[in-house]
Amino acid sequence: MPQVGIIMGSKSDFPVMKDAVDILKEFGIEVEVDIVSAHRTPEKMMEYGKSAHKRGLKVIIAGAGGAAHLPGMVASMTPLPVIGVPVKSSNSVDGWDSILSILQMPNGVPVATVALNAAKNAGILAAQIIGSADASMQQKMIAYKESLKEKVAEMSREIAISKAT
Numbered sequence: 001m002p003q004v005g006i007i008m009g010s011k012s013d014f015p016v017m018k019d020a021v022d023i024l025k026e027f028g029i030e031v032e033v034d035i036v037s038a039h040r041t042p043e044k045m046m047e048y049g050k051s052a053h054k055r056g057l058k059v060i061i062a063g064a065g066g067a068a069h070l071p072g073m074v075a076s077m078t079p080l081p082v083i084g085v086p087v088k089s090s091n092s093v094d095g096w097d098s099i100l101s102i103l104q105m106p107n108g109v110p111v112a113t114v115a116l117n118a119a120k121n122a123g124i125l126a127a128q129i130i131g132s133a134d135a136s137m138q139q140k141m142i143a144y145k146e147s148l149k150e151k152v153a154e155m156s157r158e159i160a161i162s163k164a165t
Helices: 011-026 044-053 070-076 096-103 119-131 137-164
Strands: 004-008 031-035 059-065 082-088
Touching: 004 011, 004 070, 004 119, 011 044, 011 059, 011 070, 011 082, 011 119, 044 070, 044 096, 059 070, 059 096, 070 082, 082 096, 082 119, 119 137
Parallel strands: 004 031, 004 059, 059 082
Antiparallel strands: none
């Protein structure tokens, strides 16, 4: 059963949002992926947000470019945490329109927002949220953080070797 819903406003957002799909699969978290446009399919968006928790989802990741209303509107419809991914789109103002639209939510309708095109971080955050109530997921997150530390140590060794030669 999927634990994370990954939605986006358009198929053109998928190359960015695929990073969330991939990292969640690495953690063994099942996902559902769909196109849900806040502007073109508002009824579908409302139904998605209202029914997500009933389908067993724990977190929703919503990516959108331009006006980027999807994350906030879904957050207004669901009791679940929503992570917004601002996507730099072809009609974007360098992504700032998306970033600000997702960040500037009114009190009572929070959206956790990651950096521009940072769907991988959204996936990691979703895994951490799930891990807060799942000890095995928490252990996977600890191992992942340890692997990051090991990668940095390896880079440090490589730099030390290149400086010595």
